[in-house]
Amino acid sequence: MSIFTIADLHLALGIDKPMDVFGGRWSNYMEKLKDNWISNVSEKDTVIIPGDVSWATYIDSAYEDFRFIEDLPGKKVISKGNHDYWWTTSSKLNKYLTENNFSTISFMHNNAFELEGVGVCGTRGWKGPGEDDFKKDDEKIYKREIERLELSVKAALKLELSRMLVFMHYPPVTVKSPMTGFIDIMRKYEIKECYYGHLHGEGIKGAIEGEYEGINLKLVSSDYLNFKPFKII
Template sequence: MSIFAIADLHLALGIDKPMDIFGGRWANYMEKLRNNWIGAVKEEDSVIIPGDISWATYIDNAYEDFKYIEALPGRKIISKGNHDYWWTTASKLNKYLDENGFKTISFMHNNAFSIEDFAICGARGWKCPGEDDFKKDDDKIYKREIARLELSIKSAQSVQHKKKLVFMHYPPVTSRSQESGFIDLMKKNEITECYFGHLHGEGIKGAIEGFYEGIKLKLISADYLDFMPLLIQPK
């Protein structure tokens, strides 16, 4: 079993939301993603998708997007992004999966998952203090998301002898951040790998990749990966 990851699918099968307005890389992106995914991922593999799954505003409008994901090989673990307006409570999301027969999809929300030798944990995250658009109102959300990541990590700690991997939608730190409670929390819990999305276009220039304070950081936005799921842990 292998573990893959890719964020920011931005599926729009149930609504009219053309993505090619954001650049030529997005032309026929859903077909490209499907072909790449089928070519790389096997049924026994797992794919982590940290946020911005569907442009749907309500969960019922996201049906075609979830159907698209369900039809792809592998187990999929989904967490929330800033554009996932359809996201509701964990109980309602799980009920939606059951009612529609989506058996290969799970939601990560204040919880964690065990995949062989690894514990999968994460949270949406948020912009960090020091970034240009960080306002007073952002501080409350920032602290709440740190608390959500802590809950997920604590859930992962119940599975002993597993290496913990963190997946976030927002980057845990950028070149403009003055501080990051996400990084501090990961260091405290001896987490050495974090994968994130959210950044596109010019925003990619603010990404920090490679090792940062002992943590391996990797951007996995779908367009950045050219819509090819990234192999994180081979079998």
């Protein structure tokens, strides 16, 4: 019974959205993902997917993508990414799972999970204040996402577990934003591990990994992992 993670599946089974325009690594990416997942993940395992799951705009248009995920081995915990336009309220998301008999999928949104004696929490995140394209409108979203992270961490703390894992879609820190509220929250609650996605192609070169302010950071975007879920435990 293991815990894996992989972000940025960018599934497009219900719409025409070719990803190979973002580089040759994305050629036949859904087939690569399926083969690697089946080869490494068992029905007893859980895979955390921190954002950018489907290119669908509305939840009903995402059915084929969710069916694809449902049919893969193991349980899946999904959190929001910046391209998950289909994302709606927690009640509507859970109703959608029930109506379609998607029994292996759960959503992480202001909540937390206990998996294999480990606390799992997180949020989407947002670009940091030091980024060139950080505008006035971003400030509100940035602060709200910091609040969401703290809500999720507090939910995990109630589980009283010795190990805590944070999952974010956006990187919690970048070269241009060397300190963010996300890092502050993790330091405040002594979180030691954070897994994130969002970065692709040339952006991967700027990823910060390894120990940072006492937190072990790991990039898990699907193209960076060559579409193979990363085993944490």
